[in-house]
Amino acid sequence: MNSDSAACDSQEPLAGVRVLDLTRLLPGPMCTLYFADLGADVIKIEDTRAGDYARTLNAPAGRVSAFYRAVNRNKRSLAIDLKDARGRSAFLALAKSADVIIESFRPGVVAALGVDFAAVIKVNPAIVYCSLSGYGQSGPRAQHAGHDVNYLGYAGVLDQTGTRGGPPALSNVQIADVLGGAATAAIAILAALVGRLRGASGRFIDVAMADASLAHNVFPLASLEDRGSVDARGDALLTGGVPCYGVYPTRDGRFLAVGALEAKFWETLCGALGRPDLIDGQLARGDKGARVREALEAVFAEETLVHWVEKLGALDCCVTPVRSLDEALADPQFVSRGMIVAAPDGSRQFAPPFKLGDTFRVRRSAPAQGEHSVEVLQQAGFDDAAIAALERDSVIRTAG
Numbered sequence: 001m002n003s004d005s006a007a008c009d010s011q012e013p014l015a016g017v018r019v020l021d022l023t024r025l026l027p028g029p030m031c032t033l034y035f036a037d038l039g040a041d042v043i044k045i046e047d048t049r050a051g052d053y054a055r056t057l058n059a060p061a062g063r064v065s066a067f068y069r070a071v072n073r074n075k076r077s078l079a080i081d082l083k084d085a086r087g088r089s090a091f092l093a094l095a096k097s098a099d100v101i102i103e104s105f106r107p108g109v110v111a112a113l114g115v116d117f118a119a120v121i122k123v124n125p126a127i128v129y130c131s132l133s134g135y136g137q138s139g140p141r142a143q144h145a146g147h148d149v150n151y152l153g154y155a156g157v158l159d160q161t162g163t164r165g166g167p168p169a170l171s172n173v174q175i176a177d178v179l180g181g182a183a184t185a186a187i188a189i190l191a192a193l194v195g196r197l198r199g200a201s202g203r204f205i206d207v208a209m210a211d212a213s214l215a216h217n218v219f220p221l222a223s224l225e226d227r228g229s230v231d232a233r234g235d236a237l238l239t240g241g242v243p244c245y246g247v248y249p250t251r252d253g254r255f256l257a258v259g260a261l262e263a264k265f266w267e268t269l270c271g272a273l274g275r276p277d278l279i280d281g282q283l284a285r286g287d288k289g290a291r292v293r294e295a296l297e298a299v300f301a302e303e304t305l306v307h308w309v310e311k312l313g314a315l316d317c318c319v320t321p322v323r324s325l326d327e328a329l330a331d332p333q334f335v336s337r338g339m340i341v342a343a344p345d346g347s348r349q350f351a352p353p354f355k356l357g358d359t360f361r362v363r364r365s366a367p368a369q370g371e372h373s374v375e376v377l378q379q380a381g382f383d384d385a386a387i388a389a390l391e392r393d394s395v396i397r398t399a400g
Contacts, residue, residue, distance in 0.1 A: 001099055012039020012359045017193070020045055020094060021075065022103035022110070024052040026174060027181025027209065028132055029071040032102060034186045036074035037352045037360055040100075043376055044077045044367060045091065048397040051079060051369035064366070070349045072366035078377070079370030079397035082113045087395045093380050095120045095127065100189055102130040106145075107137045117204045127202040128192040132185050136208030146210070151176035155213035156230075160220055164234030180212030235285075243292040244269075244282045247322065254305035255322035258296070269317040273299050371399040 001016040010016075017040040021032040029044075029052070036042040046052055052068065059065035078094075081087040092115065095101060101120060103110050110116040110131070117129040131137055134146035141154075152158040152175060153168075162169035185207045192203045219238060220230045235241040244260040260266040266282040273296075281292035300308065305321055312319045323331065329340055329348070341351045345365040352360055373396045377387050390396045 010039055011357070013356055014038040014040040017041070017100065018098045019043065019100040019102065020091075020098045022101065022105070022115075023132065024104065025054050025057075026067075026071065027177040027185070028102055028104040029054070030178055030182035031132070031185045031189075032075065033071050033073070034182070034352065035100070035189075038356070039359065042075040043094070043372070044072065044075045045082075046077055046079045046369055048079050048081045048370070048394060051077075055369070066347055069343060069345060069347050069366040073343055073349065074363050075367055076364075076372035076376060077367035077370055077399075078373045080373070081395050082115055084393075084395045086390060086393075088114045090377065090380070090382070090390070090395075091115050092119065092123050093382075094376070096123050097380070098124065098127060099193065100128045100130070102132060102185065102189070104132045107131070107133060107142050121202050125202050126196055128189055128196065128205065129202065130185055130189050130205040130207060132181055132207045132209070134208065135210050137206045141210075148174040148176045148209075151180060151210040151213050154210050155217055156220060157213050157217050160217075160230070160233060160236065160239060162233050164232070164240060166234070168233070176209045176213045179216060180209040181207065184209075184212040241285060241289075242283045243278070243289055243296060246293070248297055248300045250300055250305045250308060251302060252304040256300055256305065256308055257320050257322050259318040259320075261318070265317045268315055269312070269319060272312060272315055272317065275299065368399040370397040373398045 019042045022045045032042045054068040135141040158168045188205045240246045244266045248256045260269050270278045343362050
C-alpha cells in the first residue's frame with residue numbers, strides 16, 4: 001500500500017491505498033467513488049482535450065453537471081496525454097507506487113497506449129489492474145459498443161422488466177452500470193487487495209457489465225431450472241404475478257407498494273382493509289388472482305395516499321408509499337441515517353450506502369480537469385522544470 005504516513009494515520013478504511021482511475025461517465029467513476037469515500041487516494045487520469053465528458057452531460061450551459069460532481073468527489077485530477085511517449089512514461093512512473101488501476105476503454109485501447117496490465121506489471125509486480133467493459137475482454141461481442149439498456153437486453157433482465165402486456169420498461173437506476181459495473185468491479189478489486197495482503201502477486205481483473213447483469217438475474221434462472229420456463233413479463237412472483245406483491249394506485253393518482261409476501265403480513269393487511277375474504281387469495285394466479293387484485297385496486301382507489309400511509313404505516317404489513325425523489329430526500333429515515341450530504345461546492349449528494357463508524361467525509365469537491373496535475377507529478381518525483389516542460393508541450397494540462 002502507499003506509504004504516505006499522513007494517509008496511513010487516518011481512520012478511513014482505505015487510507016494509504018492509491019488508485020489510478022482511467023474511467024469516465026458512470027460505471028468506473030462510481031466504482032472509484034466507493035474507494036475515494038473510504039479514504040483511498042483516487043487520481044482521475046484524464047486526457048488533455050475533452051476530459052471526462054460527464055462534466056457537461058445534461059447540464060445547463062456553462063455549468064458542471066451535478067452528475068459529474070456527485071460521482072467524482074474526493075478525487076484528484078491529472079490531465080495527461082497518454083498518446084505522447086512522455087505522458088506514457090509519466091503514467092508508468094505513477095503506476096510504480098499505485099495499488100489499483102481501473103480502466104473502461106474498449107478492449108485493446110490501453111495496450112495500444114502502452115499502459116495495459118502487461119506494461120504496468122513490469123514496473124509494479126503487485127498492481128491490481130481492473131478492465132471494466134460492456135462485454136469483457138474476450139468473446140464475439142468484446143469490441144461492440146453498448147450502454148446499460150443493451151447489456152440488460154442481452155442478459156434477459158430487460159425482458160422481465162415492465163407490466164403485464166406492456167413493453168420492457170427502463171429503470172432510472174442504471175442496473176448494469178451500477179450493479180454490474182461499479183459494485184462488481186469494486187468487490188473484485190477489494191478481493192484482489194486482500195489477496196495481496198496475504199502474499200498474492202499482482203492480478204488482472206476482467207469485469208463485463210453484461211456478465212454481471214446475467215449473473216444477478218437469479219429469480220428468472222431459478223424459475224427456468226425449477227419449472228422449465230420463465231414467467232411472462234409482469235407475471236412472476238416479484239413482478240406483479242400475485243396480488244400480495246405489486247403496486248396499486250390511490251384515489252389521488254399516487255401509488256402504494258405492497259410487499260406482503262409472508263402470510264402474517266398479508267393477513268394483517270386484509271384485516272386492516274376489512275377484507276378477510278381476500279386472505280386465501282394471497283398467492284392466487286389466473287382468474288382468482290385477477291379478482292383479488294381488482295378488489296385491492298378498488299379498495300385503495302377509495303382514498304388518498306396520505307390516508308393509506310396514516311392507516312397502514314404503523315402496521316406490520318409491508319405496505320409503503322411510492323415516493324418521488326424530492327420526498328425521499330426529506331424522508332425522516334434517510335435524514336436520520338445521514339444519507340444526504342452537502343459537498344464543499346454546495347451541491348446535495350448521496351452519502352455512501354454503508355456505515356463504517358464515523359469515517360466518511362467529503363474531503364474535496366469533484367476536481368476540475370487537471371486541477372492536481374502539478375502536485376500529483378511532484379509526488380511522483382518530477383521536478384518543477386520537468387513539469388513545466390510537459391505543460392509547455394501540452395503533454396499535461398493544468399486547471400490554472
